[in-house]
Amino acid sequence: MELINSLAAVPDTELFTGGHGGCRGCGAALAARQAMKALGPRTIITIPASCMATIGGSGLTTAWEIPFYHSLFECAPAVASGIRAALDIQGIEDVNVVSWAGDAGTADIGFQSLTGAAERQENIIHVCYDNETYMNTGGQAGSATPYLAATPDTPAGKPTPRKDMLAIMAAHRPAYLATASVAYPLDLIQKFQRAREIEGFRYIHILAPCFKGWGIKEDQTVQLARIAVECGLWQLYEEVDGRRRVTVIPERRLPVREYLRLQGRFQTMDEATIAALQAAVDRRWQEVPS
Amino acid sequence: MRQLLNGNEAAAHAARLARVEVLASYPITPAAPAMEKITQFIAEGSLKARFIRVESDHSAMAAALGASLAGARPFLITNSQGLAYMSEVLYHTSGLRQPVVMAVVNRALAAPHSRFPEQGDAVAQEAAGWIQLFCENNQEVLDSLLQAFRLGEDEGVRLPVMVNYEGYIQSHTRETVDLPQQEEIDGFLPLMRRPALDVANPMAVNTVAGPELYMDFKYHQDAALQQAAAVLEEVSAAYARLTGRDWGGPVAGYRLEDAEVVLVAMGSLVSTARIAVDALREEGEKAGLLKIRLFRPFPAVAVRQGLPAARAIVALDKNIVYGVGGALGRELRASLYGHASVPVFSYILGLGGRDAGVADLAQIYRQVRENMVAGLTPAAYQWYGL
Numbered sequence A: 001m002e003l004i005n006s007l008a009a010v011p012d013t014e015l016f017t018g019g020h021g022g023c024r025g026c027g028a029a030l031a032a033r034q035a036m037k038a039l040g041p042r043t044i045i046t047i048p049a050s051c052m053a054t055i056g057g058s059g060l061t062t063a064w065e066i067p068f069y070h071s072l073f074e075c076a077p078a079v080a081s082g083i084r085a086a087l088d089i090q091g092i093e094d095v096n097v098v099s100w101a102g103d104a105g106t107a108d109i110g111f112q113s114l115t116g117a118a119e120r121q122e123n124i125i126h127v128c129y130d131n132e133t134y135m136n137t138g139g140q141a142g143s144a145t146p147y148l149a150a151t152p153d154t155p156a157g158k159p160t161p162r163k164d165m166l167a168i169m170a171a172h173r174p175a176y177l178a179t180a181s182v183a184y185p186l187d188l189i190q191k192f193q194r195a196r197e198i199e200g201f202r203y204i205h206i207l208a209p210c211f212k213g214w215g216i217k218e219d220q221t222v223q224l225a226r227i228a229v230e231c232g233l234w235q236l237y238e239e240v241d242g243r244r245r246v247t248v249i250p251e252r253r254l255p256v257r258e259y260l261r262l263q264g265r266f267q268t269m270d271e272a273t274i275a276a277l278q279a280a281v282d283r284r285w286q287e288v289p290s
Numbered sequence B: 001m002r003q004l005l006n007g008n009e010a011a012a013h014a015a016r017l018a019r020v021e022v023l024a025s026y027p028i029t030p031a032a033p034a035m036e037k038i039t040q041f042i043a044e045g046s047l048k049a050r051f052i053r054v055e056s057d058h059s060a061m062a063a064a065l066g067a068s069l070a071g072a073r074p075f076l077i078t079n080s081q082g083l084a085y086m087s088e089v090l091y092h093t094s095g096l097r098q099p100v101v102m103a104v105v106n107r108a109l110a111a112p113h114s115r116f117p118e119q120g121d122a123v124a125q126e127a128a129g130w131i132q133l134f135c136e137n138n139q140e141v142l143d144s145l146l147q148a149f150r151l152g153e154d155e156g157v158r159l160p161v162m163v164n165y166e167g168y169i170q171s172h173t174r175e176t177v178d179l180p181q182q183e184e185i186d187g188f189l190p191l192m193r194r195p196a197l198d199v200a201n202p203m204a205v206n207t208v209a210g211p212e213l214y215m216d217f218k219y220h221q222d223a224a225l226q227q228a229a230a231v232l233e234e235v236s237a238a239y240a241r242l243t244g245r246d247w248g249g250p251v252a253g254y255r256l257e258d259a260e261v262v263l264v265a266m267g268s269l270v271s272t273a274r275i276a277v278d279a280l281r282e283e284g285e286k287a288g289l290l291k292i293r294l295f296r297p298f299p300a301v302a303v304r305q306g307l308p309a310a311r312a313i314v315a316l317d318k319n320i321v322y323g324v325g326g327a328l329g330r331e332l333r334a335s336l337y338g339h340a341s342v343p344v345f346s347y348i349l350g351l352g353g354r355d356a357g358v359a360d361l362a363q364i365y366r367q368v369r370e371n372m373v374a375g376l377t378p379a380a381y382q383w384y385g386l
């Protein structure tokens, strides 16, 4: 397999096309567009209730150039398991089967079917596009929502920290696991390229900011996704057979304060909390081999 | 080939003969042995299928639906809590017009907790858009399941089918079952793939349907379901030509010609009622039986045609729709309204495994006969056997 090594080498074909129903600057739509560059046309995708499920098809139109099924909220990985079984029984081998869910469809209501599919080592790719809230229903807090983020149902800030989905999924010992960010398209595309070459259960978790939920402007989506990596809150790595490889070492390091203060949702966070978060990030930064 | 099989074994053999390709099922009592039997067929090589060992009933239905959308013939088995848990996916399956076949081993719904037979679990899903068949014995379990694939996959229908039989009374009771030959069933059930998810012909499935579209989808779905009654007649006739066994279409009558008091039932109560009718006939009573084989779509026309001489109808319901009564009682009254003014006496009995035997049905019959002679108006519904 030849990895796509420059933006110029990214194929022009769009498989998640323009004209979708997402907001301007939607990080989720960006993630799908980038991932499809690597997955290609022989891909079947199922997306549970979420922004991505609704923006890709409405009425008699669709932005998907590949087979797409908007599934129920809890069960995209189970649906994907069924699709894979059906393809296997028909002897169809060269098709990627992808369940693509938001953070709620992955870590909360969708977790039961996800852990089931991962434990069975289903030959599918599960993608979590993470905007850290329930955007399709108005941005309420979920288990992926960070500590003290203000949302419509946690107006004083979410009182508990974010669930560590990557640790949870790593504990399933998937064939492939990776983090990605819409601010690093080449890294994201290469990870999907590698994932599609591997057989077994593959998990890719993409940080995909949503301007509405985060209290930023539409044109700050990529900027915030990048700063999340630069301040160390979101690390880009992949794991094959449990061995981690950091894929992006940011050129500059920024304090977490910069990331937090740019967003409307962290306004209630005081300096002491920010300092504690910075200390935690610094500790982890030292632990991670680069 | 005749074998002694319980209902679960009969269901498993039907799945084998239908050459199901994907089994997605989650264990629940007393349905689990059917699932185990099918996995045994897969392990020994007599069935070429993929078993998806899902982590829940909801995922079982979701995986079966996914398999169907991708062009395979799936199968699954459940009941009670499992069926209730699947409910959301049942609606997706019918709304997407996927002909998934599922065996439902009827069991009472908690609370209070119960493992015992009753039909309330299936009745609770009456609006889910599935075809629902009920079976009176294990031969019919096998035969109806095989017919269910052809019925659901019919071009004019394209809907999922539930084939119901009761826990323990049927699932764990052995009866003689005649197994058709594989070649016979291969001819009866050719596999026609119609994948909705196909990389060669990409489509978006279940896009957002606004007010300008949703209702029309529902109109077509309901029309297809209504169509199922006539298609069942054809399928049953074709099956009868093949095997010599004719279960009738949506309903089947027994000693109805001059029957004045007609018992109406579905599931295992039908075979009990058959014996009760014979006993009552020996006593000179003009008793008859109308078996409801097809509960959804409810065969109102066939019911009316089946009850020519009836002066009183006895609805025997192993279910309770709280605040309304028995499902059959309600359907029968609705079917007759505006056509015939025959009183329908509605009885709730046999819930959660409570015995409902021949003597019980005879006693109900006598009660109704007395009421009929006295010209009493039936109560909305009454409980028998408390």
Ligand SMILES: Cc1ncc(C[n+]2csc(CCOP(=O)(O)OP(=O)(O)O)c2C)c(N)n1
Residues within 6 Å of the ligand: A028, A049, A050, A051, A052, A073, A074, A101, A102, A103, A104, A105, A106, A131, A133, A134, A135, A136, A137
């Ligand atoms: C069973 C069920 N419960 C609740 C909902 C309502 N619902 C739809 S999408 C959604 C939130 C989705 O959040 P996420 O998965 O993070 O995706 P996002 O919309 O943020 O992209 C909720 C609560 C539903 N569709 N189904």
Ligand code: SF4
Residues within 6 Å of the ligand: A021, A022, A023, A024, A025, A026, A027, A028, A029, A051, A055, A131, A135, A136, A209, A210, A211, A212, A213
């Ligand atoms: S609300 Fe957020 S996640 Fe949803 S479409 Fe708009 S930008 Fe994308």
Ligand SMILES: [Mg+2]
Residues within 6 Å of the ligand: A102, A103, A104, A129, A130, A131, A132, A133, A134, A135
């Ligand atoms: Mg979200």
